[in-house]
Amino acid sequence: MDLDNPEQQPQSQVQVKFVTRDPEISVPTAPILVPSNLKRLGLSQVVNHLLNSEKPIPFDFLIDGAYLRTTLDSYIAENGLSSESVITLEYVRAAVPPKFLTSFQHDDWVSSVAASTSTQNRDSVILSGSYDGIARVWNLSGEVLCEGAGHQSAIKSVKWIDGDHFVTSSMDRSLRIWRYTSSSAVDASLKPVAEYIGHRSTVESLAVNAAAKHILSAGADGKVGLWSSVPKESPDAPVVDLPARTKKRKLAQTGPKVVQYGALGMLQSHTEPVSGVAFAPQDSTVAYSVSWDHTIRTWDLTTLALVDTKTTQHPLVSLCSLKTLNILACGSSARHIVLHDPRTSAAGVSAATLRGHSNAVVGLSANPANEWQLASAGHDGTVRVWDVRASSSGNLFTINRESDGVASNEKVFDVEWSSVGIVSGGEDKRVQINATPRE
Amino acid sequence: NIDPESLLPKLPSPQDLRPFPTTTATIYKGHQGRVRTLNVDPTGVWLATGGDDGTVRVWEILTGREVWKVKLSEDETVNCVKWRPTKESAILAAAVGDDLYFLVPPIFDPETEIESKRLLDHGFGTAANVQQDPTKKTPPGKWSKPMDKLVEQGVPVMVTVKMTIKHIAWHRRGDYVATTSPEGQNRAVAIHMLSKHTSQSPFRKSKGIIQRAEFHPFRPILFVATQRYVRSYDLAKQELIRTLQPGARWISSFDVHSGGDNIIVGSYDKRLLWHDLELSTKPYRTLRYHEKAIRAVKYHQGGLPLFVSASDDGTIQVFHGKVFADMMENPLIVPLKILKGHKVTQALGVLDVDWHPRECWLFSAGADGTARLWN
Ligand SMILES: [Mg+2]
Numbered sequence: 116m117d118l119d120n121p122e123q124q125p126q127s128q129v130q131v132k133f134v135t136r137d138p139e140i141s142v143p144t145a146p147i148l149v150p151s152n153l154k155r156l157g158l159s160q161v162v163n164h165l166l167n168s169e170k171p172i173p174f175d176f177l178i179d180g181a182y183l184r185t186t187l188d189s190y191i192a193e194n195g196l197s198s199e200s201v202i203t204l205e206y207v208r209a210a211v212p213p214k215f216l217t218s219f220q221h222d223d224w225v226s227s228v229a230a231s232t233s234t235q236n237r238d239s240v241i242l243s244g245s246y247d248g249i250a251r252v253w254n255l256s257g258e259v260l261c262e263g264a265g266h267q268s269a270i271k272s273v274k275w276i277d278g279d280h281f282v283t284s285s286m287d288r289s290l291r292i293w294r295y296t297s298s299s300a301v302d303a304s305l306k307p308v309a310e311y312i313g314h315r316s317t318v319e320s321l322a323v324n325a326a327a328k329h330i331l332s333a334g335a336d337g338k339v340g341l342w343s344s345v346p347k348e349s350p351d352a353p354v355v356d357l358p359a360r361t362k363k364r365k366l367a368q369t370g371p372k373v374v375q376y377g378a379l380g381m382l383q384s385h386t387e388p389v390s391g392v393a394f395a396p397q398d399s400t401v402a403y404s405v406s407w408d409h410t411i412r413t414w415d416l417t418t419l420a421l422v423d424t425k426t427t428q429h430p431l432v433s434l435c436s437l438k439t440l441n442i443l444a445c446g447s448s449a450r451h452i453v454l455h456d457p458r459t460s461a462a463g464v465s466a467a468t469l470r471g472h473s474n475a476v477v478g479l480s481a482n483p484a485n486e487w488q489l490a491s492a493g494h495d496g497t498v499r500v501w502d503v504r505a506s507s508s509g510n511l512f513t514i515n516r517e518s519d520g521v522a523s524n525e526k527v528f529d530v531e532w533s534s535v536g537i538v539s540g541g542e543d544k545r546v547q548i549n550a551t552p553r554e
Numbered sequence: 555n556i557d558p559e560s561l562l563p564k565l566p567s568p569q570d571l572r573p574f575p576t577t578t579a580t581i582y583k584g585h586q587g588r589v590r591t592l593n594v595d596p597t598g599v600w601l602a603t604g605g606d607d608g609t610v611r612v613w614e615i616l617t618g619r620e621v622w623k624v625k626l627s628e629d630e631t632v633n634c635v636k637w638r639p640t641k642e643s644a645i646l647a648a649a650v651g652d653d654l655y656f657l658v659p660p661i662f663d664p665e666t667e668i669e670s671k672r673l674l675d676h677g678f679g680t681a682a683n684v685q686q687d688p689t690k691k692t693p694p695g696k697w698s699k700p701m702d703k704l705v706e707q708g709v710p711v712m713v714t715v716k717m718t719i720k721h722i723a724w725h726r727r728g729d730y731v732a733t734t735s736p737e738g739q740n741r742a743v744a745i746h747m748l749s750k751h752t753s754q755s756p757f758r759k760s761k762g763i764i765q766r767a768e769f770h771p772f773r774p775i776l777f778v779a780t781q782r783y784v785r786s787y788d789l790a791k792q793e794l795i796r797t798l799q800p801g802a803r804w805i806s807s808f809d810v811h812s813g814g815d816n817i818i819v820g821s822y823d824k825r826l827l828w829h830d831l832e833l834s835t836k837p838y839r840t841l842r843y844h845e846k847a848i849r850a851v852k853y854h855q856g857g858l859p860l861f862v863s864a865s866d867d868g869t870i871q872v873f874h875g876k877v878f879a880d881m882m883e884n885p886l887i888v889p890l891k892i893l894k895g896h897k898v899t900q901a902l903g904v905l906d907v908d909w910h911p912r913e914c915w916l917f918s919a920g921a922d923g924t925a926r927l928w929n
Binding site: 224246268269286288315316317335336355356357358387388407408428429430432448449473474475477494526528542 | 573577579580597598599614616617618619621660661662663664665666667668671912913915929
């Protein structure tokens with residue numbers, strides 16, 4: 116193999132073993148000799164050579180969970196390895212940096228975002244929830260297709276149930292189910308279908324399992340709510356005495372009146388606000404929740420029983436599940452992301468820790484096209500992209516706010532990674548979309 | 555041939571004493587002028603602040619979003635805000651000028667709001683039944699309904715005291731509130747009873763200018779600080795228990811450890827004193843690290859061995875302070891971190907501090923018009 120610099124002889128060599136977790140791009144794992152002055156580019160050429168690829172694929176290389184950013188020589192020297200030993204190089208498709216696409220201006224802070232991807236008869240749309248209490252559906256040109264008013268306080272979370280329905284949750288302690296009807300690319304309407312009550316404080320976050328017709332809610336009252344996504348299949352709302360409303364609060368009750376329903380179950384065990392909820396990817400009867408009380412809890416939704424509690428070092432403020440890996444990513448107020456194996460048999464609490472944010476990590480979303488990647492939203496004003504295989508290398512990319520072209524450091528409250536791109540919302544009152552081209 | 559250094563007890567390194575707050579996480583912006591006071595509600599979800607603009611504001615803790623505000627005075631400062639320390643209610647006491655207001659911010663669930671208003675309104679019935687005894691002096695507080703505009707906004711009850719109230723302390727069960735009005739001489743301390751809308755002065759004689767009063771965390775004891783001394787009184791027997799002599803010239807603030815046997819005292823003459831009540835009436839430790847007056851001192855009351863002092867030098871100093879169950883072992887005090895961020899404004903720095911009831915989250919109120927969360 117004549118690589119990099121054939122003139123320079125003799126070049127010292129080192130034995131390496133190329134491994135990958137992606138079967139589409141695997142090569143024989145027998146150790147081979149390569150020049151020890153190779154860096155990422157040279158190694159990428161070697162693998163492409165082994166793959167016989169017509170169009171070379173750019174690769175990145177990992178040793179012990181960290182990206183190789185130097186020559187093999189330097190790595191061996193810095194880590195005190197023997198040049199006689201075989202180095203295992205895990206190669207991954209090099210990620211492409213996200214590009215700023217567009218942003219949508221709101222009147223108030225954007226607390227939550229959710230994308231509904233295109234179908235045969237509908238274009239992709241973005242749903243946003245704002246501190247002004249209004250849910251909005253946007254087309255990708257930045258036009259508001261419809262607005263949903265009704266919550267009496269800030270919206271904290273929005274999630275699509277299917278292409279025709281979504282759910283919102285609010286500081287007013289309720290959830291609302293909405294029906295979305297679109298007749299054309301610029302014409303759509305929104306109708307509140309039901310109001311769900313049962314929480315006694317802000318409903319911070321939501322998770323939806325459309326197939327199981329279930330919604331999970333994370334309450335600042337320390338409870339996890341389990342709700343039917345079909346109002347008619349929900350129990351009656353609990354009867355609550357209402358305090359004598361003042362004039363000002365009557366005015367706040369805008370929008371049409373909707374029927375109230377109650378929860379299928381309120382799961383109580385956390386001792387502080389619940390901040391994130393998720394369904395187990397392979398089993399819709401299992402749910403996970405995280406809380407300021409430092410714990411990750413596992414619930415059996417059939418019996419509404421607590422199954423497992425794992426305690427971490429810090430308050431947890433966000434959660435997402437990496438589906439095929441069966442890993443939970445938990446964002447903390449202490450600026451990092453804990454990767455956690457939720458199987459009760461798992462020995463340790465934390466599989467790895469992702470560090471890089473300089474403030475609380477309040478939103479997490481997995482890349483739907485790459486099981487190893489996730490995006491995180493931080494109060495440090497950034498969205499960061501991570502590869503869990505490179506947990507010790509920090510984040511792959513940092514996405515800043517692009518308000519009027521000026522980078523700001525206002526808090527980001529939520530992120531969702533969809534086929535539309537990385538969608539985020541924050542204190543800058545904007546939904547921002549960054550395109551993530553396929554590798 | 556012994557190295558004298560080796561005989562000194564080795565202090566643990568701050569790295570081994572984590573967690574403790576190190577950086578600003580959230581800045582609460584909105585007050586016009588100084589933020590004088592702040593307090594986290596017992597559920598740990600809401601932060602209340604009060605300031606020179608006469609407003610009380612409530613904030614969402616992590617995001618820094620203002621969720622409610624009420625203007626209690628056009629020209630007077632909100633000197634102190636304190637949540638009622640029980641979770642079945644959501645009542646915030648606020649001192650503005652010589653008035654003590656009880657607020658029910660309309661951000662809580664209906665049951666909590668109704669229960670809070672019931673607790674506050676209950677005394678109107680009982681107070682009306684009490685015949686004024688003409689031989690007795692007028693009580694130090696007059697309970698009434700504020701003007702309609704305030705009632706509508708969520709302020710059902712107020713108590714008017716004759717002198718400017720600088721400090722509020724709730725008894726842990728939430729029926730008694732002690733207010734301190736330093737200019738009030740023998741009526742500087744007033745104890746108000748929520749359930750009956752009554753107020754009384756526990757002291758007949760003045761023993762100096764009183765700075766503030768705090769209840770013992772679980773015994774019927776009241777601690778009262780004058781400029782020079784901190785005295786503890788048995789509330790049941792109505793007698794003096796002990797007089798602490800911190801050695802400071804002008805005490806600004808003090809706080810009682812959750813165990814009840816240790817007290818920290820801060821002074822305008824830059825001193826921070828730790829008193830172990832089991833050891834002596836003199837300080838166990840004197841810490842002189844601030845460059846300007848200390849305005850506030852606070853223990854973490856939720857189980858973390860931490861305390862802080864806040865100063866006009868614009869900094870907050872964070873200490874490890876561990877109290878041992880073994881009476882033979884003295885408290886362990888280790889300086890951990892100096893928090894810088896508040897801007898000194900017209901010679902005033904950090905005016906108040908409070909800890910989250912459970913987490914390692916510290917809140918500070920600044921003369922620079924902001925409040926901050928540190929973690
Ligand atoms: Mg002791």
